[in-house]
């Protein structure tokens with residue numbers, strides 16, 4: 001061990017990285033055909049039925065050798081603005097332009113840039129939510145104060161608009177970060193609830209940071225493919241005044257996680273501030289990837305990809321929900337978004353009713369899962385004791401159908417022996 005803890009602090013593996021590290025000790029390698037990664041945070045990246053061919057070439061221009069604008073190339077920023085106007089702002093007077101878009105190398109970097117711009121506010125968050133928020137928030141705790149908002153199982157672990165407004169007023173919330181669709185619960189705030197979120201942000205001048213990385217993974221209550229994506233962009237009145245920052249990219253909905261390409265869409269002044277923060281953090285995204293990204297968002301290709309995605313993933317979603325039910329594992333809620341099932345294992349016999357034990361046992365069957373406690377975002381570990389999500393597990397249907405099915409069968413046989 002060469003690390004002197006006075007010089008370099010110990011950093012534990014978080015969330016999915018821990019899962020992968022533990023599985024690797026038992027022989028897991030990415031793409032290993034005899035492992036089922038139901039812990040996986042990425043969608044399958046190969047060919048799926050009905051989707052346009054995967055992009056396989058990248059074209060360079062001499063200008064790509066130079067630094068680009070910190071917020072991204074003018075061309076890609078405009079393409080992203082057009083994408084939002086086409087999907088969410090038809091018939092609305094106020095439209096997004098290139099000035100409303102900032103580009104970064106991946107979602108986590110964009111979120112980190114945004115957190116770096118926050119002043120001395122009360123920053124609200126919910127649990128369970130995306131594991132990386134914990135570290136991202138902790139890096140800035142000397143400036144802003146994290147505030148946990150109450151979200152109940154009955155509400156699908158999401159914060160109702162009534163609760164949000166009450167908390168914003170009574171606790172002086174200046175910003176709220178939330179993934180929608182939610183990783184890990186698959187809950188989607190949409191329609192009138194999403195409209196209310198936008199109204200609360202507007203009325204109380206609260207910055208609403210909507211992490212919409214799973215915006216195109218939308219299903220009906222019955223599990224059928226949703227008719228289209230969901231974004232807070234539909235409920236913005238004035239694109240330059242409403243304090244909504246929408247964060248998304250190519251990682252999940254376009255199935256190019258390795259490209260590391262994300263964007264934030266919001267009021268031009270906020271976008272400019274994010275760019276200023278980025279100049280000290282990362283210096284801007286790769287011009288090569290930005291050039292390639294324009295082809296991904298070409299309307300016919302983008303719609304072809306995301307329509308096919310909803311069809312393919314709804315099949316896997318339904319398969320998983322059904323199999324888990326048969327195993328006495330209850331999805332709550334049954335996902336209307338993402339590619340995850342957030343499920344209670346309370347009814348399983350002890351000690352398998354604890355996420356950590358379930359995870360360790362499933363690894364022996366070459367199946368990876370993620371213990372629910374990992375999503376108990378807890379900046380500074382201020383809350384003590386056993387996590388309320390100790391008996392919860394996140395199951396991913398990100399891998400191809402056959403592999404998901406194999407993983408579920410293995411879990412069934414694991415439980416049939418131990419029950």
Ligand SMILES: Cc1ncc(COP(=O)(O)O)c(C=O)c1O
Pocket residue numbers: 041106107108109130179183211213249251257260261262
């Ligand atoms: C809710 C959410 N936001 C953002 C990200 C970050 O994506 P990226 O891999 O582009 O950093 C993820 C990835 O797991 C996610 O689940």
